[in-house]
Amino acid sequence: MSAVNDTKFKSVIFLLTRLPSHGDAHLWISISFCFMYVISIVGNSVILFIIKIDSSLHEPMYIFLYMLATTDLGILITTMPTILGIYLFNSREISLDACLAQLFFIHVLHCIESSVLLLMAFDRFIAIYNPLRYTSILTLPRIAKMGLVAVLRATVIILPLPFLLKRFHYCRANVLSHSYCVHREIMNMACSDITVNIIYRLFTKLFQMGLDSLLIFLSYVMILKTVLSIGSHEECLRVLNTCFSHLCALLLFYTPEISLSVIQSFEKGSLPLLQIVLGYISLLLPPLMNPIVYSVKKLRDKVGKYISRK
Template structure:
């Protein structure tokens, strides 16, 4: 790949990385990636349709699920253009403004998703530990407030990041390590003193993902303690089943997020193949698996799917 050399006065252009040595297989690699994007878009769109159309799903936990699906859908649509352009059309260049815009939406939506997972943990906490107060605490207005708070937190904390990068000169070979724009990756390419920007990025991670993970952990410790006091094994099992979907979603979200962060910080000389695999896993794992998890684990979602299926068959028969 030819290096892209820029002086500090140039309008920076960045190049997405491809997989060295696998050029002949790009078209084959693109097929499963595009299928995964299609699964993510269709699956999350279907969840949104089900929650909106089925009155049995008009409950707080499914409102949060709809917010989660909307966030995953936005994340897929934000990253799909650059990923498809790389593997299908060999378009690897992106301007600074477009890169900053993509970066802002990727990190903001990730922060919002983390906030929604916290709200879902709170929903399960109230449902199991204070069931008599569930309808009083988790009203439609409180669900809306929690969702809006997650959005405001993400946007307000992320706004400074593109502003920091906008003011830095980029004077080297601006080759990104992923098939999308990622803040630590772009910060490594900036010239000048990036100490404050790097510290702010760390503070952002601690104030969002770290705090959220601790809250979710504490919530489930409290839930587990309450379940152990319920008495009968059957009631314990039913209570754990109500948390299974959310716990799967938490692991699906945080595992690739933490893995990619560790890879960036401690394994800069890692093989490009591993970088590409982990970065696309981070992008696709959550949007693809969340609809599957809830379709397989949630009886209410399964019932709504069956109802939707038979309704479509009746319409087709008429």
């Protein structure tokens, strides 16, 4: 069934798009996406399993890592049906309701991940600034409340988006440039006045990514200030080493997001392939790399402790 262009139809169908490829290239792209999903799901599931069964890991840093892995799994589960569907079975069609549901969960989970990264920055700040009160400040009930606030904040911010999009008429060629649905692209397919959506989208970006990145930056300023007050150079490096994995997670999450936002703002209609690739990177790279980053850090710590005992 082709894309529906008549506003009289209540059922709007969007057509998903995959990366341009032919023959062997399409086969390798499909295999790459399958491999990425398998590695990401297994990696995050292993993190959840190990943290759950190992009581020594039931401390704030690993509880926040548990939240991060859960969020990454949610993003994988939300995007897997459409991305693998189009690459493996060439299933391009998606209804408006299904598209709105997918974009809601994608944006909510992205907002939650940003909040969790902020909480992890706060965790590192407390651990370095006031280590003696670390466990008394970040108690399990308090961490649970922080996680609940992160979920509620994301839901409240993102919930209006599907309703704002639902009221529009879609009379253009409803061909998406991605294999999944996001607010900006669905908004641009509408034939109605989208001023309210543009303003609200700007508000969500500022209140989510803008505020979180500012608070994370301030947290690391305070961390650096505390670390620089330490007399011993070796102790200073050891303390900074505890932030290594979190800094990697921040770079994996914010670098493609900010790059994509800049390109969309200043290079409208240009560099479409780069925008598509950055869209995939911002969506799928953090769930793939976060388990690797934190596993390597943990393994390196264990090896270091073993060598020091010897």
